[in-house]
Amino acid sequence: MDVKLDYEIEKKYLDNVLGYLNDKLSEYVENRKNISDSIVDYRKKFIEEYRDDDDKIIDYFDHENYKNEQIFMLVEKKIKEILYLKKTPYFGKIVISEDGEEEKFYIGSYGFDIGLELPLIIDWRAPMASLFYQGRIGELSYKIPSGEEICVSLNERIQFLIRDGKIISMFDSDIDIKDEFLKEMLSLKSSNKLKNIVQTIQVNQDKIIREDRNKSIVINGVAGSGKTSVALHRIAYLLYNFRDYFEDRVLILCPNKIFMEYISAVLPSLGEYGGVHSYTSEDFIYLSTGGNLNFNSYDSHMEKILNDKEYLDEFKFKGSYEMKCEIDKFISYVEENINLGGDIYFRDELIINYEELNRLFYESFKSRSIDVRINLIKKRIFDKINKVRNTFVRQIKDKYKSMNTDSDMENYYDMLMRNEIYDVVRDSSDIKSSLHYLKLESPYELYREFYESYFSKDLVNLDFGDLILIKYIDINIYRPKKDREYRLVVIDEGQDFSYMFYQVIKMYTESPSYLIVGDLNQSIIKFEDNFTHSTRIFENKKDFEMLDSYRSTKNIIDYSLKYLNDRISVNSIRDGEDVTYFECEYDDIKKILIEAINNLKSKNIGIIVLDKRMINKVHDMIKSNFYIKTITDEDHVYSDNGIFLTTVYFSKGLEFDSVIVIDSGFEDNILYIMLTRAMHDAIHIKIKNVIP
Template identity: 30%
Template sequence: MAAEKHSAYKEELERCNYTLGYVEKSLESTVRKKERLDNDIDSVQKHFTSENSQSYIDLMINTTIRDTLALRLRNLLVARSKPYFARIDFKEKDSSKRENLYIGKMSLMRDEDQEVIIVDWRAPIANLYYEGRIGEADYWCPGGNIKGELTLKRQFAINEGILQEIFDIDITTNDEFLQTYLGATSDNRLKEIVSTIQVEQNKIIRADMWKPLIVQGAAGSGKTTIALHRIAYLVYTFEKSFEPENFMIIAPNKLFLNYISEVLPELGVERVKQTTFEDFAMELIGKRFKLKDPFEKLTKFVNHNVTEEQIYANRILKKCSQFKASMLFREVMDDYVKHIESSFIPKEHFKIANTVVFKYAEINDLFLKQYKNWPIVRRIDEIKKYLSNRLKQKKDVIIFNLNEQCDNVIRNLKDIMEDSEDRQRLIIEAIDKRDAVVGKIESYAKSAVNEYIKKISKFSPYEYYSDLINNEELFNKLLYSKAEKELIDYTRNHTRETLKSGYLEIEDIAPIIYLKYLIHGMDEKIPVKHIVIDEGQDFSAFQFYVLRKIVKDSSFTILGDLCQSIHSYRGIRTWQDVVDDVFEGQKCGFLTLEESYRTTVEIMGAANTVISKIKDHGLVLAKPVIRHGDKVKIIERQSIKEIAEDISARIKRCRSENFKTAAVVCKTVEECQNMYKLLKGKIDDLNIITGKEEEYKNSTLIVPSYLTKGLEFDVVIIADAGIDVYKEDELDIKLLYVSMTRALHKLCIYYNGEISSLLDNVGAHCERDSN
C-alpha cells in the first residue's frame, strides 16, 4: 500500500483508526436515539387526538428531530468507509496553537468536550484546502477575515475504512491524485467531487448567493456536479435562515433528474426541490397540459433526407419557435395585456336605487392608474373592497335622506290635516313606502358589489392565450411591427393547430405563465430563494425572464455551454443576452470553466476540431486535463449490419477490459430503434433511450445524440458519422460534438460510405480502420 511509504503513515493511521472508532460510537448512539424517538412517535400517533394541542406540538418536534437524526445516520454510514479526505494545519495570527483539521463530507464533534474531529467541507475554514497555498493564508467567516499561516495540506485516499494513499500537496489537488480519480470507470451516476474540487470550481460553489451567477462551462468541466455541490454548500451555509425547500435545481428532463438523484443525499442534503421547467410551470399555472415532445421538432431539423418543400417548412417552423421564445414575443404579451386592460371594466356606472355610487370613469381610473402595479385580477379584488366601503357610506347617506323625506312628509301631513283616520293612513303609507325602499336598498347592497364584479370577465391564462391566437385581427395588429407577415401568419396558424390538438409546445409555456403573472398574479408566495439552472444554454431569454419575475426575491446560478446548445433555435445565443434582457443591467457574476475533467486529450482534441467548424469567436473550447488515452478510432464498414456486428464485438471486448458503461449513439430515435433491432440478443443488458423514460438504467444504452447531453460513459460508440448523417450545419456540429464528449476513456466512430466532412483534420487524434 502506497500510504505505508509516507513518513507520517503511523501518525495518520492512528488518527484514521481513532476517527473510525468515534464514527462507530456516534453511529451506535444515533441509532439508539432514533429508535427511542421512533417508539415515542408511534406511541403519540396511536393515542393522538386533535383536542390535545400539546400532543400535536410534541409530535411535530419529534418528527423534525427524527428527520435530522436520519440524515446524521446516513452521513455516519458514509463516514464508516471514508471519514475524511484531507488535512490542513493552520495557525492563526497571534496564536501559539496550531490546528490540525481533518476535512470530510460531514462535521463530527466529540460530545464530551466539543472537540472537532471532522470539519465539514462546506465550513469557511475548509476553503483553505481548496484555495489556500502553503505559507501566509486567510479565509472569510461570519466573524470576518481570519489571517494566519497554512503549514500543511495533505490528501488521503480512504476506502472501506482502509488508509490507502497519502499525498502532501500545495495546490488543491496534485496530478497523481487527480489522475487516479479521473481515470476511474463510470458507474452511470455523477460523482461527488468534494476531495478534488479545483480552485475555479470552488469559486462557483462558494459564490455570493444573492448575486446572479452565469457559468460558461466546457464539456466535461463538471457543471452539473458543481451545481449540486453549490446547492449543498448553500443549504449548509444558510441553514439558520432557510430550509432545504428554499433551494431548487431545474434540470433539462426527468431522465436527467433521475441521473443526478443520488448526489445531493450523498452530500448530506435532503428535500431540495428538483424539477424541470415544464413541471414547475404546470405547478405555477395550476393545471397540467399535454406537451409535444420537443425532440420531434429537433428530429425534423436534423433530418437531411427531405424534399425542398420540407426544407422550407422546417425553416419557417424554426423561425416560429425562435420568435415565440424571444423577448419580442414577451413584448407582444405586454401589448396584449394592455388590450385586455382597456376593455376589462364594463362601461357602466355602479349604481344603487338609481343613485350613481361610482362612475365608470372613476372605476376605470382606479383600475388603470391607481392599481396599475398590481396583477389585473388582484386589482379587481382591491376595487371590490373600495366599492364595498364606498357603497356603505353612500347607502347610509341614501337611507338618511329617505328618513328625512319621510319625516318631512309626516310633518306636512300634520300641518295641513286634522288628526283623522285619513291622516293616519297616509302617515302609515309614507312610513311603509320608506321601509320598503330601505329594505330594497339594504337587500340590494348585500349583493350589488358582487353583481357588478360578475360582469367583469376573468379567464384562465390558457384561455387568454388561446383567445389571442384565435383572434386573427388582434394578433396581426399586435405583431404588425414585430415580424414579417409570413412569420406572423405561420406563427398564429401553427400555434392554433397545436392548441386545437390539445397540446402545447414548450415555447408556449413561458407566454402562458407570463399572462398568469400579469393578469392573475401568483396564487401564493413561492418559497424558493435560490434557483440553480443546469443546461441553461437551451433556455430562452423569455423563460429566464419569467422565472425571475415570478420567483420574487430569488437569486440564480445558471450553468451551461454554448457549444452544446442543441436547442439554439429557441435558446439563447450569448450569455450577454441573459444579462441585458433578464437581469436588466443588474451586475452579474460571470465565470468560465475551460478545463475538461471528463475525457482524454485525444478525445477532446478530436471533439474540439469538430466544434471549431462553427465560425464563432465567442465559443470557448475545452482544455482537457493532461490525461492521455487511446486515440479515437474511426472505423469504416460496408453496411449498417456490418457496423452493428462490429459494435457487438467491441462492446464485449470493452466489458472484458472492465469498462462498466457503454453507449451506442445514433443521431435520431428512429436510427436508435433500427440499431436496437440489429443488436438485440447479441449484447446482454441492452436498453434503448427514447426520451420518454423517467428512470436511468445502469446498462449498455442505445441513445439518440440529443439525449446524451449531461451524461457520461466509459465507452462511447457513434454508430454512423457518414457524410449524409452529419453535415456542416450548426446543429449537426453541436450534436456530433456533444456525442463525442460523453466518453471518459474510449471513443469509436463508425461510418458507411463516405465520412462526414466534420471529421476532416482530426487525424492527429485518431486512428483509422477501413477493413
C-alpha cells in the same frame, strides 16, 4: 521528511478516529433503538386508549410525538454520516499557524467533533477548509460567514486516499490536488447517479462554490467540467453556512426527469436531505400557470425541434427579445382598451361616472396589476351600490313606519314593505350582474388572442415556448402570488433556455441570487441571444468559464473538438485510447455495432443517436443479439450497468464508460454533445448513404 515515521503517525491518528467513530456509532444506534421503542410504545398505548375514537387517533398522528420522530430522523442522519466516515474518515490535512501557535485539522465529507480541544474532522464546507482547496501553502486567508477575513499561515497540506478505513496513499500537495490522486478518482466506472467531488474539488471550482451568497453566478463550462457538481456543492455549502437563510428556499430546475434523477444522490451524499425543491423547467412553469393546460411533452417537443424547421424557427422566435417587445405591446393594448363601461346608475341615482372610472383605473390604481385594478374598481362600485341600496331600504322602512295603520292591516303593509325591499335588493343584484364585462380573460385566452392575431393561424398544440409566454402575460397582468419564497434558483443546461424563459423565471421567483450552468457548445437550440447574454438581466452577476474536463480522456476531448465551429482549448488530464471511426453504408451498421459492443470491455455502454426514429431502427438491428435498455421518455431509468440506447437530448448531462455514436447526418455540435458523454472509450460510426 521521514515518510515511514509520518505514515505511522497518520495511521495512529486514523485508528484513533476510527475508535471514536465506532464508539459514537454504538451510542447513536442505542439512541435510535430507545427512541424507536418509545415511539412504538406510545403509539400502541395511544391506539389502545382511543381504539374506538378515530378522530383522536387521526389527531395524534397529525400532532403528537412529532418531536421524537424529528430526533429519530436526526439520529438516523448521523448514523449514515458515521457509516460513511468509517470508510473514508477524511481526505485532507492542513497545518496552520495563527498567532504563533501551530494546529492541525483533518478535512472530511462531514464534520466529527466529540468535544476535545479540536474537532477530529472538520466538514469540507467549513470556512477554514477552504485553505485546503486554495492549492498552495504560505500566507493565506479565509472568510467566515459574517464576512470577516481570517489570516493564517498554511504550513502543510496533505492529501490522503483512504479506503475502508485504511490509508492507501498520502503525499504532500502544495500546488493542487495531485494528478495521480485525481486520475485515480476519474478512472472509476460511471454510475447511475452523479457523484460528489469533495475529495477532488479544484481551485477554480472551490472559488465558485464559496462565492458570495448574494452573487448571481453564470458558468459556461465545457462538457465534463463538473459544472453541475459545482452547482450542487455550492447549494450544500450555502445550506451549511447560511442554513436559516436558505433552507426550504432553494429551487433547482433541470432539463428533464432523467437528469433530475441522475443528480438526485449528490445533495444527500453531502448531508442535505431536504429543504431543496426540484422540478423540470417545464413542470415548474406549467404548475405555476395552474397546471390545467395541455402541451407537448419534453420528448415530443425535442423531436420536433430536431426534425421540423418551421417549428424550431417559431419556437426560437417565441423565446426572443423581439417577442418580448411584441407581447409588451399586446399587454399595453389590453390595458388601454379595457372596457370600463360608461356612467352607472341605480334607480336614477348616479353610482359612478365614466370619468371617475378612468381616473381610478389609469391614475389611482396605476401601480397595481390590471387584474387587481379591475377588482378594486368593482369593489368600489359594489360598495357604492350597497350604500345607495341601503338608503332606499331605510327610506322604505321609514315610509311604512310613519303610516298609521290598523292592527289588522299590519301584516298586509308589512308584506308590501318586504316586497318593495325585495325589489330594491333584486335591482342592486341585477346591476352587479350586469357588470360582468368588468373582468379579464384568463392568461391562456389572452395569449391565444395574441397568438392567433400575430401568427395568423389557430393556436392548436401548446409547446414550452407558449407556456413561457402565457406565464409572462400572467405575471404582467395578474401578478400572481408565489407558492413560496426562493432565495437561490439553480438552472442546469442553461444553454437550452431562451431569453423569455430567463425573464419569466426572474419576474416570477424574484430571487436575490441565481446560479446558471451550461455550455454554449452543447446548444441543441441555437437562440439568437445565448444564455450568457440572456442572463445579463440578473443583478450582481458574475461570469465564470470552466475549461478543464474531468470526464473524458484527452483523446476523446481532442477528437470531439474537431466538431465545434468555435475553436476552444480544453484541458484533460487523462490519456486513453483514440476514438475509433467507421464510415459505412446503412446496411453495414449492424455488423459494426455487434463487433464494437463485443470488443468493448465496459459494463456501461451508451449508444447515442439523433432521435426516436433512429432509436427504433438501431433497436431492431441488434435486439436479438443484446439486451438493450432504451431511454425514449422521461419515465425510463438510467442505471449502472447495461447497454443503453438513447437520443442526444436525453443523453445530455449523463455519462457512460463507453459511447457509440451513430452519425446519421446532423449539425457538428450535436456530435460534440454525443462524444463527450464517454468517460473512457468512444466509437464514431458515420453513415454514408440516406437512411431508409
